Amino acid sequence: MALKKLPPHRIVQLIFLALFLILFLMTEYRGSDRITAAVNGFFRANPLTAVSTILAEKAWNWLLMPGFVTLFLSFFLGRFFCGWICPLGTVLDLITKKIKKSAAPLLFNNSVKLWLFLPLITASLFNLNLAGLLDPIAILLRAMTFFMHPLLGDTVRGTWRGLYQVMGDNRDAIAPVYKLFSTYLLPFREALYPLAFSSALLLGVIIYLERHGERTWCRKLCPLGTLIGIVTRFSPLLRSPDDACSPCEKCVRACPSGFDRELMQKEECFFCMKCVNDCPTGKVRFYFGFQVEKGVFMERRVLLGGMFSGLVMARLLRFREPARESRLLRPPGVLTEDEFLKKCVRCGECMKVCLKSALYPAFTQAGVEGLYTPVLIPRLGYCEYNCNLCGQVCPTGAIPDLLIEEKKRQVIGKAVFDKNHCIPFARRIDCIVCEEHCPIPQKAIRSEIVTMTGFDGVKRQVKAPYVVDELCNGCGICEKVCPLEGKSGIEIFAVKDRTPLKDAAASGKAAQMAEDPYK
């Protein structure tokens, strides 16, 4: 097979896609308490994340500095991020040849993408950061985290298990091969995620749009592309000639982006240089100059309408059902719901990295405004006491990156016994599996010895557990390990006051609490 020489932008694209995939796989615990590099770098370099989060926070956030650097560079280099870096763009470029361009190009004008972009940005201004819902990198990452990676894991692991049924212990002979695969490529746990289907569907729709022409999503809809486009419209980077010379028009055919009209569209050009490379006369070049872009960029009604929709969204999407909210448990270190919604970009990284697969994308727990934000579901997985990986990978600091000792004291919620279910109360026999698993060294779950008459009529001493609120951090291991089927006899409930627990060593009161009054 003759290797076609790859154009430079494609080489760079492939490098960034590979980097994205490697970082994705590195967003997992591999024996070290610190994750050296995670896929969060892509979000920190993402201008949409940066702008929407800073607008919502209304304060500077150093973590998002790279996003502004990208925006600054875009002013000079056009939408190079879309043409050279964006992994979703690269995925589309790689598969677009396989998709028949059977549908007519979508000839929307600028206003369609602005109708998506403006409400998102305005909602941020009103403290609701929704940008992650339509952020291309978040869309790709969610489809991978919630759908593709679990699917891969499930398939391979299922095959591996199936082999055991066939081969029995002889399977050990090929175990090293599987180990290599499972260590580096598969998700450690077999978690199934809510919203897996919709995450995949959104990516599917974007791919489906390729029928309307190359990079239809990127050019016509993507809010990240729109943001960069707004900057590049004023860019001094110009192309000469600025139209196609008929009858050749080779560059028009080569262009994956904004050359379907006579003139090159500055806010759509990905700066991929295909037209430069493909021009038979070699006269196409980019240069810095000054030229006012023709045409109306943003109609007044689009601007006002878009902003108004954002305001309405930020206000009206806030409905939440209180019963569901009582179990809305956020990752450790999240102190208030409002602050969290300002910063969370719904990228799914915390859920990917979560050691015990405790975090899941919210579907109904946090209302429409909380869609895809992480929620801890203790019955499925608990927060590991000595782990702070979610804070390490969070790109915006919505989950703070705390020292382990600090993280252990963060309050996720509080455990509450349900005496109608809990075995010692409901059946008058011993259990205390929850106490055994409680990771707090002084034990937030303790038990008093109570004499009860069992339902068999025999008097016996039973250990009746109780929760020491001052020590409980709501990690949820008690709820996870409760041996009852289905509903647990102890459950974590959300609390408003998430003041971290007192340092047992430093505080007299906590030390006092450490004394068991029943011993």
Added chain:
Amino acid sequence: MERRRFIRLMGLSSLFWSLPLRNLFASTGPVVAVADGADAATITRNAINALGGMKRFVKPGNTVVVKPNMGWDRTPELAANTNPLVVRAVVEECLRAGAKKVKVFDRTCNDERRCYKNSGIETALAGMKGVEVKHVEEERYKKVALGGKALQEWELYGEALSADVYINVPVLKHHGLSKLTIGMKNVMGIMGGNRGSIHKNIDVALADINSVFKTHLVVVDATRILTAHGPQGGDIKDVKQLNKVIASTDIVAADAYATTLFGLKPEDIAVTVEAHKRGLGEMRIDRMKILKV
């Protein structure tokens, strides 16, 4: 009436025990080796050697399972898991005796990656030839008929069932429900399914399992013990340095002797009593042959 009969029975049985038969029984009393010293690896070897050395248990070409307690994401000094030095010494002895393969695993309570790593056991055994430190795999559990008082059947780990030699290497520590966890409770690490559900009758259930699943050698790590807030601990103040390792082929005897190191009597531990009652081993200290080395 009942009481009288009981007293009479006791009286008669004491007569019975005074017969030469008693001596016959006494001579078969289990040997419990208790090694004392600051170096965990050395005392582990001393205890095993006092029983006749690992060659007595492990034959060349054997597959051996060494089952430590590494259920918790705690560092070695917190004494929630078996001391990695003790585990390593046991594994080395197995290899020296000619074991073809030594498998070390536990079904952990916290995340298995963190437990294997932070217990220090994975690191201590890293790179040793013929040693396998793997997480448990769901598909390897096999239903085993127990026909016990509490459990009729349970899923036990295939690699433990198929091993030629099973060496139980528990750590001696406090436990909120069963008071102590030693050898017989450490067998929970090979149980599949909803293990928590046996807590309602844990002593009987553990005796059920231990009466079917046999441990060939118990090496109790009492180098440092967790005296409170067990089985997980987490506070160094709860840890006491004991510098002891106990080894025996009789799991009940090993557990019973270890209990005394805690300042408790063997009969304080319900599972020990239950197991002894069923004839799984000896719990009376005076019937054991204790070798202090």
